[in-house]
Amino acid sequence: MGLVAALLSLLALPGLAEELPTAAVPARTADRLGIREGDVVEVAADPGMRTARRVRVGVVWSPKEHPADVARQELRLVLRLPFLETLTGRADTVDRVVVRLREGAQARRVREDLEAWSVGFDAYTAEELAAHTSRAFVVVSRFHKAIALVTLLAGGIFLVAVTGLRTSEMRREIGALRLVGIGRGTLFLAVVGIATGVALFGTLLGIGVGAVLVAAINAYYQPLFQTSLVFAVLEPQTVGAAAAFSVLLGVLSGVAVATRLLRQPPLEQVGR
């Protein structure tokens, strides 16, 4: 099993005053390896464990998770920097350096100064790094929106077909009502109202199904990835957009059907 990523930390960890070097272990890694606080494990930088060193698990904790890490399922250990340098044989070499600025300092300007050194490293402000690491989610969100557009179109056609057919079935009733003197305007509004009602009812059902699916998605993926991150959320703006779209389609299909129905002679509609 490869300990692919080991994070470096200079923070004081509980339980470091043991005779063995200590490691902090994220709960997910501890679960996968079946280890607990106080256990002694061997770590090495080579797959044959030839350079293995013993470390004691100082603490098992649940770090704040980043969605990008969840799918990778990497195992992580946090070790003291000098110990890791010795273990890997990479003295005075780091993957990254974090810089804490003085109060009032401008991060962007410091970054520009660091880049001006041109010694072969890239510098990022915290905001830039956050934007960089969340880029995958921005792309996935764009993809979801594109798919949602196609789904909405298919759903829209479904809605128009159903409301259209449902109101067309009222042909005889409309003819009879016109013969007994009910005005065209009243009937027009009634047909549009029914189509809108069907659309609204469908929307409510859809929101219900959506809520069940959201719960099912989270119930499936959270244990699968051993995370408390939420995978699907039913947001008010999503509900609002879906409702507005379906009501609009309902009204439009109602108008189309009502116009067509009221254009036919009433006697023809009642089959005479």
Added chain:
Amino acid sequence: MVAFLALRSLRRSPTRTLLLLAGITLSGSLLFDMTMLGSGLVESFGGVLGRLGYEIRVVPRGTLPLSSALLVPNASGIVGEIAAHPDVAWASPMIATQLYAEAGGRRLSVVAYGIPSRLPGLVRTEADVRDGAVLNALLARELQVRPGERIRLGTRLSPQTLAPEAAVEVRVAGLGEFPFDLRGQRTLAVPLSVLEELLGTRDRASFLVVKIREGADPEAVREWVNHTFPELEALSIPALLQAVRGQLRYFDHFSVILSGVSLVVATLLVGTVLTLQIGERLGELAVLRALGLQRTRLVLLVLLEGFALAAASCPLALGIGLGLSEPLDAILRALPGVPQDLRFFVPSPQAALRTVVLLLGAGTLGAAYPAWVAGSLHLASTLHREVQG
């Protein structure tokens, strides 16, 4: 006769039929896209791997190629043992690492491959890697160098002098394309011996590549390597695809869910519209029964209507799906960490066939309930009701 009646029934209300076709077509195009997405990335990745010119890569156990800084120790000894296997044509170590490349006062970090000379598939170039360094276009542009000029490659920078602790000068042999380049990645390839000397890592490798003899079974060699070198892991192309598939689970699940949704929409659309239509055609169906049309043929008539609707939608669904897959692929390829040569949506005859079969199934299934309604029609009472008006 049944086919004639089914087509006539669909032609009777053209607006309704067109609306139905549009709905099934859109659902079908989404289904086709999701079928392509489900298998596309793995197929595309498999295609790139297949063109590299070797079948097996050997990595430190538990890692994937290019995913870790771990090195394979005693590389030459292991390579010698593997190359002696009767099914192996040749084996070679490979190094992949981060270096600095300098030219004209510019210094850039680059991904460097030390590749054996007999591995042409790793870089698409007209130049010979044995003549020096092959650069990707981005690196050549940013360093402002051309073939024939010289660049300096350096390792880690000294904290005191900020100069590389070890450096070597190489000639730019030419430009090339690397199949696993990420967006914005600067890459170069040099002969393996150059990188070994620069890094001082003689006898250590990032991974080993193994070419199998024609007709030999790569899986047998893979199992033999895994058994003989327990600290290493041999990955054949299917094994690597399996490992990668695990990391692409999101797209697998997404395509399954969306395929399901589009099939449900198509089935419901056919089912709802045909059910409402049957309600309007009860008199006609009762007359057909009275004229001697068997109950089973009446059921077949409605099922055929659903099937015909789905069949008529198929060509357009495949065409629209193919058209939509281009912009969707462009969106997903903007994901960070995705090699430029890979595609998410790969059209294939299998994907098209699967879409057609599923869509025809959805159309026929959608017609099942209205067919049952038509089949259970009570002749006398229906005719009586129709005559009464």
